[in-house]
Amino acid sequence: MFPVTNLLLSFFVLNAFLVFAQEIKIGKEKPNIVLIYVDDLGYGDIGVNGAIGVKTPNIDKLAIKGINFTDAHATAATCTPSRYSLLTGQYAFRNKAHIINGDAPLIIDTEMRTLPDMLKDAGYTTGVVGKWHLGLGNGKANWNGTVSPGPKEVGFDYSFLIPATGDRVPTVYLENQKVVGLDLNDSIAVSYTTRLDGYPIGTEHPELLKQHTDGQHLGSITNGISRIGYMKGGKSALWIDEEIPFVLTKKANSFVDINKKNPFFLFFSLHDIHQPRIANIKFVEASIMGPRGDVIAQMDWCVGQIIEKLEKLNLVNNTMIIFTSDNGPILDDGYLDYARELVGEHKPGGVYRGSKYSIYEAGTRMPTIISWPKAIRPGTSHALLSQVDLYASLAKLVGQKLKKEDAVDSEEHLKAWLGKKTKGREILLEEAYAFGLRMNDFKYIMPKKSNKIPPWITRKFVDPGFSIEPQLFNLKTDPSESKNIASEHPDMVNKMQRLLNNILEP
Ligand code: NG6
Ligand code: CA
Secondary structure, X not given: OHHHHHHXXXXXXXXXXXXXXXXXXXXXXXXXXXXXXXXXXXXXXXXXXXXXXXXXXXXXXXXXXXXXXXXXXXXXXXXXXXXXXXXHOOOHHHHOXXXXXXXOOXXXXXXXXXXXXXXXXXXXXXXXXXEOOOOOOXXXXXXXXXXXXXXXXXXXXXXXXXXXXXXXXXXXXXXXXXXXXXXXXXXXXXXOOOOOOOOOEOOOOHHHOOOOEOHHHOOEEEOOEEOEOEEEOOHHHEOOHHHHHHHHHHHHXXXXXXXXXXXXXXXXXXXXXXXXXXXXXXXXXXXXXXXXXXXXXXXXXXXXXXHHHHHHOOOHHHEEEEEEEOOOOOOOOOEOOOHHHHOOOOOXXXXXXXXXXXXXXXXXXXXXXXXXXXXXXXXXXXXXXXXXXXXXXXXXXXXXXXXXXXXXXXXXXXXXXXXXXXXXXXXXXXXXXXXXXXXOOEEEEOOOOOOOOOHHHHHOOOOOOOOOOOEEEEOOOOXXXXXXXXXXXXXXXXXXXXXXXXXXXX
């Protein structure tokens, strides 16, 4: 039932807006671009994709006015790799990108032409507000001066950052690569290896914690939350977790205000719904799923705020809003907020199997919406797309030529992103702690040398998809990857492994 009805529906819906879509001049358009990048939000976590237990009215409205993509992917099932690919147009494995700590150096080569560089060349002012998690500095970051290289050196005119994750030190904001509100008499030091004589730590002071956690997150305590890593100093600059959505939204809105007269690119990279999930009191019990649901509602509010700002400035019509997430959902990523116990009937990954860290579909299949009222008409698209393609696709839109060495893995699929074509990629790479490949109705997962699951994955109740045998699924008949049909289709297995090899060892 599911695929046939969906396909028919999409055919009519897409055709309906093919007829009415306004002509745009590809190569000459300069819409403002606001990329709202949510952290750890699953396919099923928004109302239009079937969320139960939390309402997302602002996102749903965006979807109704825009295109809701059902098969668009982050390149990876974790944060740093996905963000790396999004900004560079290159697969993360090429640079061995993996989750990094808060004191890691910048992982993007400053010589590379990045997505913001390309948009700058097209006349855009570029800004990033929110989670960075791509490293800062050269490995010996001086948190008491300008931390460089960072966003500026990879193409952002303006930055306001959470340096890594909410659960990693240093727990301070950086504006244009300087810690905000720092008292230089109380300088900041950070270490991920050595305990510093700074804030109390979770292992010794559980009584100070407002949310308990696993052993990985028992380092320095700031604002009643223990994190990964150790930190000293910077007391006047510490963020308050409950205020993060308000602080980020204000900065995002002021970037829009300041740049309203020129085309701008805003990478609005929300901290929600990553852990620690500490909702502001305004959103506590906004859902019936506890903190994880509450921060979904909080995140939806942030989305509403930026749209409201664009509306007030009369910019909505010519602003392309891209709403998506960096990796699949996770209920237990370490902090004890009872997300597993309170999830009820809600399916964070929709019908899809897996989660964050997993090679199954829910790891990378992201809630994805694009709205640009001037140019696109509402609908649903089932095109197979990857976030790595946004680079080449947007370059096409704004008329920027790419050199051979730019965005090497990025394919141009502008028409598919604009809903003017139903087909996207032929094949699509999925990265987690294994490799997967999509082609037609098939999903292939490359066997691993060992199917031993490390304890940190088991502790998180993750189904990572490790197997020493090849896995093949027909997503058309089996969207939840429940029946491995590899042994029935040896030719397909060989073909998909060959295609994967071509990507992995070109
Ligand atoms: C992992 C952390 C996890 C989370 C993740 C980053 C452990 C065992 N796990 O290393 O809690 O912080 O990094 O999430 O420490 S991500 O969305 O930024 O990829
Ligand atoms: Ca993430």
